[in-house]
Amino acid sequence: MTVSKPLKIRPVIRKSRNHFRRQKRRCWLLRRRIKQLRRKRRKNGGSSGSPRLAGLHLNAHTKANVSADKERSLTICLPERMDFQDNYEQTASHFAVLREAIYSKKRIKTLDFSRIEHISTSAALVLASEVDQWNQQTKSRLKANLPSWKEDIKRLLCQMGYFELLHLEKPSTEWPQKKTTFIPFKRGQAKAENSGQLAKRLRVEIEALVGHRIKRHFLFEGLSEAITNVGQHAYRDVGDCRRKQWWLSASYNAETRLLCVTFYDQGDGIPRTLPRSRWFEVAKDVFNSWTDSQKIQAATDIGRSSSGMEERGKGLQNLVEFAKAHSSGRLSIYSLCGMYLQSFSNDGSVCKQTSARRDFENSIGGTLIEWSVNL
Amino acid sequence: MVSELMKRIDIAKDFSDTPIGRYHPEDGPFTGERFREDLLYPALKEHGKVKVSIDGTEGYGSSFLEEAFGGLVRKGYYTAKQLTDALQVECNDPDFSIYRDLIWKYINEARRKD
Numbered sequence: 001m002t003v004s005k006p007l008k009i010r011p012v013i014r015k016s017r018n019h020f021r022r023q024k025r026r027c028w029l030l031r032r033r034i035k036q037l038r039r040k041r042r043k044n045g046g047s048s049g050s051p052r053l054a055g056l057h058l059n060a061h062t063k064a065n066v067s068a069d070k071e072r073s074l075t076i077c078l079p080e081r082m083d084f085q086d087n088y089e090q091t092a093s094h095f096a097v098l099r100e101a102i103y104s105k106k107r108i109k110t111l112d113f114s115r116i117e118h119i120s121t122s123a124a125l126v127l128a129s130e131v132d133q134w135n136q137q138t139k140s141r142l143k144a145n146l147p148s149w150k151e152d153i154k155r156l157l158c159q160m161g162y163f164e165l166l167h168l169e170k171p172s173t174e175w176p177q178k179k180t181t182f183i184p185f186k187r188g189q190a191k192a193e194n195s196g197q198l199a200k201r202l203r204v205e206i207e208a209l210v211g212h213r214i215k216r217h218f219l220f221e222g223l224s225e226a227i228t229n230v231g232q233h234a235y236r237d238v239g240d241c242r243r244k245q246w247w248l249s250a251s252y253n254a255e256t257r258l259l260c261v262t263f264y265d266q267g268d269g270i271p272r273t274l275p276r277s278r279w280f281e282v283a284k285d286v287f288n289s290w291t292d293s294q295k296i297q298a299a300t301d302i303g304r305s306s307s308g309m310e311e312r313g314k315g316l317q318n319l320v321e322f323a324k325a326h327s328s329g330r331l332s333i334y335s336l337c338g339m340y341l342q343s344f345s346n347d348g349s350v351c352k353q354t355s356a357r358r359d360f361e362n363s364i365g366g367t368l369i370e371w372s373v374n375l
Numbered sequence: 376m377v378s379e380l381m382k383r384i385d386i387a388k389d390f391s392d393t394p395i396g397r398y399h400p401e402d403g404p405f406t407g408e409r410f411r412e413d414l415l416y417p418a419l420k421e422h423g424k425v426k427v428s429i430d431g432t433e434g435y436g437s438s439f440l441e442e443a444f445g446g447l448v449r450k451g452y453y454t455a456k457q458l459t460d461a462l463q464v465e466c467n468d469p470d471f472s473i474y475r476d477l478i479w480k481y482i483n484e485a486r487r488k489d
Contacts, residue, residue, distance in 0.1 A: 191400060191402065215470070217471065224395045224436035225436040228395060228438045232402065
């Protein structure tokens with residue numbers, strides 16, 4: 001006697017109108033993204049995608065400057081102008097290639113500095129951080145072929161503390177003092193006991209340079225939040241605290257009385273870490289179409305947090321205070337492919353604020369925060 | 376017996392002149408959480424009334440202040456109203472008055488997490 005299986009009755013689920021609307025929007029966003037990727041691929045190197053050399057992704061800015069020998073040892077020639085403000089794409093592209101080479105453990109035979117004619121403080125900080133990471137990963141030191149460097153670049157990197165940070169032999173030349181003085185690079189790491197003391201030391205060195213007290217609590221406020229963010233958000237997938245690093249530098253021009261403080265980390269970036277908040281769940285359809293610069297602006301202006309907790313997300317607003325507290329000040333935040341800039345000018349009791357955003361093709365490889373204030 | 380004399384805590388002298396970060400030990404040794412759990416909350420429990428002096432440090436980030444003071448309400452230790460009676464924030468440096476205002480803002484905005 002056979003026993004028949006019980007008849008399965010599947011319930012009829014009526015899908016709402018909103019469901020179909022959401023599906024339609026998702027398809028539209030996907031088609032748009034595919035079009036953007038195809039356009040980018042065509043721009044970079046035809047249907048085969050971006051050119052590759054020894055496994056590295058190159059683009060129009062780096063193709064001519066990166067070569068590999070038979071043993072796939074790389075030679076990377078850095079470009080003439082390294083400046084995020086005036087030559088962002090070329091500068092960021094070269095750093096991206098260097099970073100990719102470091103993390104995929106390629107052999108770097110030569111990092112050629114001979115062509116560099118100009119390097120900004122922030123570009124020098126990012127360069128130092130990349131070379132620092134290379135030294136730590138390979139447990140060796142990238143040698144500096146000093147005779148090939150331009151004299152100005154040698155002087156600049158020497159004054160910025162490049163050689164001390166990387167434990168390289170410093171050039172013995174004594175250069176005359178120029179208008180801009182630099183405070184040597186500092187490296188810190190998340191959870192370190194001395195993070196606060198490093199920030200305090202920077203303030204003391206700045207005041208020694210400037211010759212008078214500055215609005216130290218605003219500077220500490222901004223730096224402490226930048227340092228806290230590194231530990232909490234930037235390196236989410238990195239378990240080893242020793243790799244959760246940040247770098248810091250400052251410069252002062254006695255003629256223009258312009259003080260610049262720069263902070264950099266090689267973490268996941270604000271645009272990538274921020275969308276994992278509760279707000280993202282609610283606004284995700286709109287958020288998906290937002291650029292990196294818009295996300296940085298949202299994080300700074302509104303105060304969101306990747307933790308999704310109400311009590312958090314106030315840190316980026318702290319960064320603004322140091323720039324706001326002076327007669328004129330500027331805060332620039334570069335994170336991944338976006339940049340958001342806020343400028344302030346204080347005319348007595350009125351504080352005027354302007355802002356600007358920009359998006360780039362190449363990522364800066366983390367988050368770079370620059371404060372420029374007139375003392 | 377709980378002492379009713381007001382206990383004074385000077386953050387710069389009794390804790391750190393560079394308080395930084397929110398959670399201990401992830402953010403370092405001188406965080407808001409550690410200040411709250413090791414100094415502030417025990418003092419409030421023992422003495423009932425505490426005066427906290429915020430002068431003399433390098434400054435404060437919002438993470439430290441929110442966790443140290445707002446955390447008293449979020450952890451369910453006190454309500455904002457109770458803290459109005461039990462807590463005084465002392466500030467003689469005019470540059471630091473904004474931090475005193477922020478502390479009370481975080482206390483009033485904090486909501487208890489159940």
